[in-house]
Amino acid sequence: MVIFLLIAVSYMMQVEADAARIKNVAIAYSEIKDALFEDLNKEFRMDLPKWKAQLIKSDLTIRFSEPEVLFATGSSELKPEFQAILQDFFPRYVHILTTSKYRDSISEVRIEGHTSSDWIGVASAGDAYFLNMELSQARTRSTLAYVLNLPADASRSRGCGGS
Numbered sequence: 001m002v003i004f005l006l007i008a009v010s011y012m013m014q015v016e017a018d019a020a021r022i023k024n025v026a027i028a029y030s031e032i033k034d035a036l037f038e039d040l041n042k043e044f045r046m047d048l049p050k051w052k053a054q055l056i057k058s059d060l061t062i063r064f065s066e067p068e069v070l071f072a073t074g075s076s077e078l079k080p081e082f083q084a085i086l087q088d089f090f091p092r093y094v095h096i097l098t099t100s101k102y103r104d105s106i107s108e109v110r111i112e113g114h115t116s117s118d119w120i121g122v123a124s125a126g127d128a129y130f131l132n133m134e135l136s137q138a139r140t141r142s143t144l145a146y147v148l149n150l151p152a153d154a155s156r157s158r159g160c161g162g163s
Helices: 002-044 080-097 125-148
Strands: 053-056 059-065
Touching: 002 053, 002 080, 059 080, 080 125
Parallel strands: none
Antiparallel strands: 053 059
């Protein structure tokens, strides 16, 4: 009986230690997320309205939402206006993410491409879905290819204000 009691107490102590570690990780995550939001907002607050973009606090998404500026209908080729936005935005964004304050805390950055669900001349909703998915992925690839080919020192030309 004493052995069982010792095992139970040991297990409870381990569970408490694990809970404390999880709580500490959650607090650190929240603090880093809040700080990153503040730094991104500070850097881009003047540009977001003119880019018709939003910084969403809940998941730190930066959403460019003016379809006429981004891509032509049915195309994955970036419009010159969107290229200009990315030339200004992306180096500054990467500069903030790669500061010592954040670089060890960020495991991924996502680039997503979306399209409208309207397709003219398709036989079915299934065909429209697959065409939409294909175009979304093509837009993502073309955006990624564009930003990866930007000059490494592009953020210096504007005087990056990151932290």
